[in-house]
Amino acid sequence: MTFYALGLMSGTSLDGLDICHASFKKDEAGKWNFEILNASTIPYSQELENQLRTATELSPEGLFDLHANYGFYLGEKVKDFIEKHSLKNIDLIASHGHTVFHQPKKKFTVQIGDGRAIKILTQIPVVYDFRSQDVLMGGNGAPLVPIGDELLFSEFDACLNIGGFSNISFKENQRRIAFDICPVNIVLNKFAQKLGKNFDENGDLARKGKINSEILSKLNALPYYQQDSPKSLGIEWVSEYVFPLFKTENPIDILATFTEHAALQMAAVFQKYNIKKVLFTGGGTYNKFLVERIKEHSNSEIIIPNKEIIDFKEALIFAFMGVLRSKNEINTLSSATGSSADHSSGLIV
Known part of the structure; x- marks a missing residue:
């Protein structure tokens, strides 16, 4: 049927x-x-x-x-x-x-x-x-898409979605594991909008910015990243822990810093779980600079499908x-x- x-x-x-x-x-x-x-x-x-x-x-x-x-x-x-x-x-x-x-x-x-x-x-x-x-x-009420990853996209070692937040799902010991990795577009869009853009197209703004290594270290040290899965993120977490770190920064440098942070967090998960072949979907897949930075920090094979699947x-x-x-x-x-x-x-x- x-x-x-x-x-x-x-x-x-x-x-x-x-x-x-x-x-x-x-x-x-x-x-x-x-x-x-x-x-x-x-x-x-x-x-x-x-x-x-x-x-x-x-x-x-x-x-x-x-x-x-x-x-x-x-x-x-x-x-x-x-x-x-x-x-x-x-x-x-x-x-x-x-x-x-x-x-x-x-x-x-x-x-x-x-x-x-x-x-x-x-x-x-x-x-x-x-x-x-x-x-x-x-x-956690999230993530829910792993059932689809399990039954519709099982040919990939992992499925990564990059949207407001990035989330991943993969098989470990015959069980489907999934969790939110980090915020992405919910932060990048906010600061792109301060520069008169709806979003950072292709990551072009972030590419011009300067990474603030002190803030990058603080972001990478947030306790959420050390927690075991299952775990999920919401806007409340971003408002409490991420936005306060950027109070006085130039938006273009925030974009550079946060893009690097997101790339590091995603690459770290690939490495930790020895993920070889990962399907990328979601709007963040079009952020060429972000994908470049993930590739820079990772040895995983990144599969970018057709636009219909991405979107x-x-x-x-x-x-x-x-x-x-x-x-x-x-x-x-x-x-x-x-x-x-x-x-x-x-x-x-």
Whole structure:
């Protein structure tokens, strides 16, 4: 049986809404295969981007208002996408939502964008709120994409996604290990914007900057990097530990320093776990200077796939997670999140 699903993904770097339309089918050997059929990134309006960026500052009423409105926004964009591509027979929509709060130690994580609003507008079954159950089960609620790495991208030793944060997943002792490595675009975009750019295209700004070795040492010494996995990062951690180090620095030197920091942290993980062949995806893959610096510090073979996989792998995997959830099959791995057991997560409406 072939499943047709739409995956919706909004990352912490706020560059827009990713929509991925894909098919999934098991072969005779029981291996899942996929095909990306259509995919788009819909940029946010300045107003919506600002609302999402400042959502942590909203009153409870304001947050619930945005939760509902953003859900209807997602539904409208899905309807437009379906119409544009004349899609028929979609089995489900899987929506990640936009993360506002992520505090697993306090047993909560909040992704806004009410899935019921998407269902009301599209009349298609919706799976959403993938993270909360895992957090309630003692996990980090992240990373979730390792199930897709395990079942759809097993030919690579590791899968690295470079977005707002970089995260990695790989097999160790027959278990899929995954964790957030370090912040990336959530920091780089902020300081590129101080220089009038939305992001540091190709790493050209960082390439011109001067590394502050004292700050670089402080960044590399942050306790998170010595913690064992499973572990995950959120904007709260960045605000507490990273941004205060840059109070008086020139933005272009911050970009150089933080790019070097991110490259060192990713390369250190490759070396620690003896990763030979790693698939790179996510927007940070286009940062040529960052990739150069990772190569400089690492002996791993870096595989950069086609643009569709770079841009839409996460949305693809959320579509896949929705399919697994609809079959009540495991879509969240405790070895990756630290929860008490593997489980099938997500609310279905």
